[in-house]
Amino acid sequence: MKSVKKNLIFSSVLLGVGIILFIVSLLDILPDGALGSSVFGMGCGFMSAGLVSTIVGYKNYKNPDKVEEIELIENDERNVMLREKTSAKVYSIFTYVQCAIILVASLLGYKGISIVFSILILAELVVWGFLANYYSKNF
Numbered sequence: 001m002k003s004v005k006k007n008l009i010f011s012s013v014l015l016g017v018g019i020i021l022f023i024v025s026l027l028d029i030l031p032d033g034a035l036g037s038s039v040f041g042m043g044c045g046f047m048s049a050g051l052v053s054t055i056v057g058y059k060n061y062k063n064p065d066k067v068e069e070i071e072l073i074e075n076d077e078r079n080v081m082l083r084e085k086t087s088a089k090v091y092s093i094f095t096y097v098q099c100a101i102i103l104v105a106s107l108l109g110y111k112g113i114s115i116v117f118s119i120l121i122l123a124e125l126v127v128w129g130f131l132a133n134y135y136s137k138n139f
Contacts, residue, residue: 003074003075004060007053007057008058012050012054014049015047016050017050018043018045018046020043021039021040022040022044022047025037025039025040025043091124101113102114102117102118
């Protein structure tokens with residue numbers, strides 16, 4: 001029940017953010033120079049994804065058998081291990097992708113982009129170090 005409620009709350013928040021962005025873009029209260037069409041697009045995207053997820057989540061929440069099945073699937077040790085290994089592999093691959101972007105951006109003369117991605121890599125490594133330290137002490 002816990003993960004189904006969490007997914008339902010997340011999808012409701014996503015729906016709310018989408019509605020707010022959609023209304024802000026329609027009322028045209030953005031400052032000059034803001035990308036109103038981007039806000040409109042994000043609002044429509046968040047609103048549609050949140051609406052579908054909220055409907056599916058509410059339907060699942062009302063069916064106790066489905067809730068139990070979802071909880072079993074999400075808490076299965078094999079699925080948890082696969083999710084963790086996949087996340088770790090994606091992180092390692094995208095660390096190299098970001099380093100390549102830094103290299104290409106700096107060779108092409110885009111100093112701002114290379115600095116932003118360098119800060120992002122540095123922040124990821126700092127968070128990785130803190131989490132590795134935390135998990136090594138607690139587990």
